[in-house]
């Protein structure tokens with residue numbers, strides 16, 4: 001799956017496992033867990049500790065912001081989406097698809113069976129795609145040119161550089 005282009009930020013990158021599905025030209029990752037980030041760094045991502053709801057980057061720093069299986073564990077999901085769209089041109093949210101009811105009855109993979117509450121995307125342009133029958137990909141954009149809340153930089157993340165590919 002190559003849908004992420006240019007400068008890519010993965011929010012809640014964990015150990016950096018999923019990012020290979022979204023081969024971007026330049027991968028940057030943030031997470032709350034230093035241990036997770038150490039593993040993601042070994043996989044080649046540039047990383048720093050940061051909270052999804054308060055990203056230490058200026059408006060429009062990235063082309064694409066990925067939230068791969070991380071949005072559902074973030075406390076304020078709407079704010080995480082708004083932050084993603086502030087620092088990036090678009091956000092790609094990948095989550096597990098809801099499971100058929102029969103699976104739920106046996107208590108299997110209940111983690112994957114709960115869909116995202118779609119009110120978090122209210123007022124935003126969202127395209128929803130099923131991926132391989134197992135996942136749901138939400139491609140999210142701000143309705144205007146940018147959400148443009150405010151330019152701000154907090155924390156100590158290295159500055160991502162523009163790459164040529």
Ligand SMILES: C[S@@+](CC[C@H](N)C(=O)[O-])C[C@H]1O[C@@H](n2cnc3c(N)ncnc32)[C@H](O)[C@@H]1O
Pocket residue numbers: 011012013014015016017018030031032033036050051052053067068069070073074075
């Ligand atoms: C289920 S893991 C997904 C990891 C990775 N994206 C993947 O697909 O392998 C969720 C990750 O989100 C991180 N996380 C949770 N809340 C966060 C927050 N507020 N800000 C940044 N990262 C967060 C967790 O530390 C964890 O590494």
